[in-house]
Amino acid sequence: MVEAQARTAQPILSANRISKSFGEIPVLFSIDFDVAPGEVHAIIGENGAGKSTLIKILSGIEQPTSGSIAYDGQTVVLPPDGKAEAMGIVLIHQELNLAEHLTVADSIFLGRELKRGPFLDVGEMRRQAAATMETLHVHVDPDARISSLSVADKQMVEIAKAISRDARVLIMDEPTAVLSVGETQTLFEQIRRLTARGVAVVFISHKLDEIMELANRVTVLRDGQLIATVGTEALTPDSIAQMMVGRELSNLYPPKHEPDVDAPVLLSVRNLSTKSVSNISFDLRKGEILGFAGLIGSGRTAVAEAVVGLTHKTGGDITLNGASVDFSRVAQSVHAGVAYMTKDRKGKGLLLNMGLRDNLTLLTLEKHMRMGFIDTASEDRALDRAVRRFDIRARDAAVAVGRLSGGNQQKLMLGKTMESEPDIIIMDEPTRGIDVGTKQQIYHIIAALAAEGKAVIVISSELQEVIGLSHRVVVMRTGRIAGVLEGAEITEEEIMRYAAGIKQSGNDERISA
Amino acid sequence: MSVSAPEVAPKARSGFRWDLKTVGPLLALALLVLLGITLNENFLSYNNITNVLARSSFIGIIAIGATFVITAGGLDLSVGSMAAVIAGVMIMVMNWLIPVMGVGWGVILAGMAAGILLGGVAGVGNGLMITRGRIEAFIVTLGTMGIFRSLVTFLADGGTLSLNFQVADVYRPVYYDGLLGIPYPILVFALVAIGGEIVMRRTSFGRHCAAIGSNEQVARYSSISVDNVRLITYILQGLLVAVAVLLYVPRLGSASSTTGVLWELEAIAAVIIGGTTLKGGYGRVWGTVVGVVILGLIGNILNLQSFISPYLNGAFQGVIIILAVLLQRPRRAS
Numbered sequence A: 001m002v003e004a005q006a007r008t009a010q011p012i013l014s015a016n017r018i019s020k021s022f023g024e025i026p027v028l029f030s031i032d033f034d035v036a037p038g039e040v041h042a043i044i045g046e047n048g049a050g051k052s053t054l055i056k057i058l059s060g061i062e063q064p065t066s067g068s069i070a071y072d073g074q075t076v077v078l079p080p081d082g083k084a085e086a087m088g089i090v091l092i093h094q095e096l097n098l099a100e101h102l103t104v105a106d107s108i109f110l111g112r113e114l115k116r117g118p119f120l121d122v123g124e125m126r127r128q129a130a131a132t133m134e135t136l137h138v139h140v141d142p143d144a145r146i147s148s149l150s151v152a153d154k155q156m157v158e159i160a161k162a163i164s165r166d167a168r169v170l171i172m173d174e175p176t177a178v179l180s181v182g183e184t185q186t187l188f189e190q191i192r193r194l195t196a197r198g199v200a201v202v203f204i205s206h207k208l209d210e211i212m213e214l215a216n217r218v219t220v221l222r223d224g225q226l227i228a229t230v231g232t233e234a235l236t237p238d239s240i241a242q243m244m245v246g247r248e249l250s251n252l253y254p255p256k257h258e259p260d261v262d263a264p265v266l267l268s269v270r271n272l273s274t275k276s277v278s279n280i281s282f283d284l285r286k287g288e289i290l291g292f293a294g295l296i297g298s299g300r301t302a303v304a305e306a307v308v309g310l311t312h313k314t315g316g317d318i319t320l321n322g323a324s325v326d327f328s329r330v331a332q333s334v335h336a337g338v339a340y341m342t343k344d345r346k347g348k349g350l351l352l353n354m355g356l357r358d359n360l361t362l363l364t365l366e367k368h369m370r371m372g373f374i375d376t377a378s379e380d381r382a383l384d385r386a387v388r389r390f391d392i393r394a395r396d397a398a399v400a401v402g403r404l405s406g407g408n409q410q411k412l413m414l415g416k417t418m419e420s421e422p423d424i425i426i427m428d429e430p431t432r433g434i435d436v437g438t439k440q441q442i443y444h445i446i447a448a449l450a451a452e453g454k455a456v457i458v459i460s461s462e463l464q465e466v467i468g469l470s471h472r473v474v475v476m477r478t479g480r481i482a483g484v485l486e487g488a489e490i491t492e493e494e495i496m497r498y499a500a501g502i503k504q505s506g507n508d509e510r511i512s513a
Numbered sequence B: 001m002s003v004s005a006p007e008v009a010p011k012a013r014s015g016f017r018w019d020l021k022t023v024g025p026l027l028a029l030a031l032l033v034l035l036g037i038t039l040n041e042n043f044l045s046y047n048n049i050t051n052v053l054a055r056s057s058f059i060g061i062i063a064i065g066a067t068f069v070i071t072a073g074g075l076d077l078s079v080g081s082m083a084a085v086i087a088g089v090m091i092m093v094m095n096w097l098i099p100v101m102g103v104g105w106g107v108i109l110a111g112m113a114a115g116i117l118l119g120g121v122a123g124v125g126n127g128l129m130i131t132r133g134r135i136e137a138f139i140v141t142l143g144t145m146g147i148f149r150s151l152v153t154f155l156a157d158g159g160t161l162s163l164n165f166q167v168a169d170v171y172r173p174v175y176y177d178g179l180l181g182i183p184y185p186i187l188v189f190a191l192v193a194i195g196g197e198i199v200m201r202r203t204s205f206g207r208h209c210a211a212i213g214s215n216e217q218v219a220r221y222s223s224i225s226v227d228n229v230r231l232i233t234y235i236l237q238g239l240l241v242a243v244a245v246l247l248y249v250p251r252l253g254s255a256s257s258t259t260g261v262l263w264e265l266e267a268i269a270a271v272i273i274g275g276t277t278l279k280g281g282y283g284r285v286w287g288t289v290v291g292v293v294i295l296g297l298i299g300n301i302l303n304l305q306s307f308i309s310p311y312l313n314g315a316f317q318g319v320i321i322i323l324a325v326l327l328q329r330p331r332r333a334s
């Protein structure tokens, strides 16, 4: 049906035999791609397959090395630097692209400010911005500075900015990577509203269930080659995964090995409070994987950052291996064997203008010092190991990290965190932007870490991930622990009940009563 | 498809432009030397070359400090005035001490110690206001630039502070003599440059400077003591200004309100011409050295010929700076 419809409907934007090389390095090979009005066409593929590059070409950000683009049936050369927006081709980048100092309203109207006479019509822009954010069910002040928003809210601002332009083709590069289930659903509502009006949507995601739910057609890329373009109804998540990775994917999650009953408690947090969370208490045992679930903004990251000394705590005690600790700098927690991997890889995780090696060893440079000087050979060996262990793929060894595909950046950041050989690893959204094949690898790495006696905290907005990995799950809600789930209690419904505040338990009942 | 050892292909990484970025300053230097040779047969003479390099040494030593400050995302506008104050105080200290210690190296060493101390203190002051006070480096050092400048005018009572000429006689060789025919200022410049390059390239301090200049948040999350590293860059800058002044005082033997005027801009220009990014994140000391020599040669060549007025020196330097930044322009971000 959809196939037939797509064939009859005239595509609005199409790429014909597009190839792209960066310098000597080929990234895309003769790709055909098109999208029709009212259709959602998804692109999937492993990290570094060339998805982002393809959509950058479709929106004029990059020029193809060969091949052509047709818009409305006319062969065109799209103008660079996002000027294709004026033609109705709007792109949401994989990495956030907002000016941190602007306000929400300024950002949404950036480049097409409303005017009254020669002056900016600030009031009207603020009103319309608020209205757009309202349709997305996002509650942020239009006057708030971008820098004060959470990553998810920033993403929602990006989306608001995009949908408020008169897009004929809306291209989204992993818009849901930083969103939780609820926000994703609102986004999908808006996308359906737009497609009903005849907007063509190109959508990239590593979450296969989303693809199944939203897309009409799916294009699969692997190593820059077009593998197939198929109607979604002919697909199952498994068959897509298989096409992507080129092999069968079994057992996304490794089997859970419960930690020993008498396993010692490595980390114990009691009544921890900061500006944004209060009264957080939990234990982490040797060999345990502790999941942290909750809506975005529920304070999970704040807890992690307070534990490792990135933010100031206003109260509470942290005990590590039985000894009370109070980290005020990250260096201290790293030395004590506690490592935190941020979810904001562009803003806090990686130095985008530097190479893989410098990024990998930044946290642990002292390991590579010989007589006061950096031993680059030793760094190179570390990079070799990390590249193998985490399957980091860069087609060019010396490339700046900002040029790596998003997923490979994520893997590099994981490698960087693991370089400190921590006993306790706190991972904030560890598989954000990572393809299923690599996800599976990372899940197995996490399980192996726990099995060898380390303890892992996994903060994730992907419920499936929390459920599939964790021995216990802490559910947070508005800065407090709403409940702790164990064993058979760990189900999607149960987590959502606590996260949404329908259910409460434990010490929190006392406080909120 | 995966990464092999990263040294494999740095040259091939983005072709011509990248090469130009690295080789650009060297190329400009080579062109200037060629030009100099064709214009005047004395250009390559021992006297001319040592003269140019010795003069460039002051700015050069200061600019190496500036390379670290700028790489770490900072800026120090106060170095020229700081140099003047240090020179003034050194001269005063030495003059004071003559009755106590007599004319001799003792006085000079005491003056040097005072200069180094003052440089360090000035650096600590700048650094603390920027890191602990959380004030923009531009503002802080614009402020201290004014303070230092007016201090030296005050100390000199609006005139000139002159070093006792007997002491000056003893001190003289530090500028005019040398080892194996190489004047001391050039030797010190070379040592500072080599040391600086090693520190930048091969120590964690250098790596951390680049990390902070590239993204302060990432540095903080990577357990780098951002404030301390920043502070050290300003202290290093202060100390290097003092070192430059130690070599400068025997040349002029005096300090006044015009000492060191515009040195900060020349230092920053040299850093930028050398390929360090003004907004931080990437720095190279050898580039700065090349930048300083380029600026020095422009003046020298204009003096050696008679077609173009040497008064246009500033204009040529300006053109070179703009060209350098043009070459540095990043390729369109992806």
Ligand SMILES: Nc1ncnc2c1ncn2[C@@H]1O[C@H](COP(=O)(O)OP(=O)(O)OP(=O)(O)O)[C@@H](O)[C@H]1O
Residues within 6 Å of the ligand: A022, A025, A027, A045, A046, A047, A048, A049, A050, A051, A052, A053, A054, A094, A393, A394, A395, A396, A399, A403, A404, A405, A406, A407, A408, A433, A435, B334
């Ligand atoms: N500007 C660039 N210079 C050099 N190489 C680049 C550049 N941009 C992308 N690449 C390379 O092209 C390949 C494809 O990258 P792309 O970002 O399109 O992957 P992707 O499919 O979007 O992956 P992900 O799922 O991780 O986001 C990668 O190997 C990447 O390193």
Ligand SMILES: [Mg+2]
Residues within 6 Å of the ligand: A051, A052, A053, A094, A173, A405, A406, A407
């Ligand atoms: Mg991508």
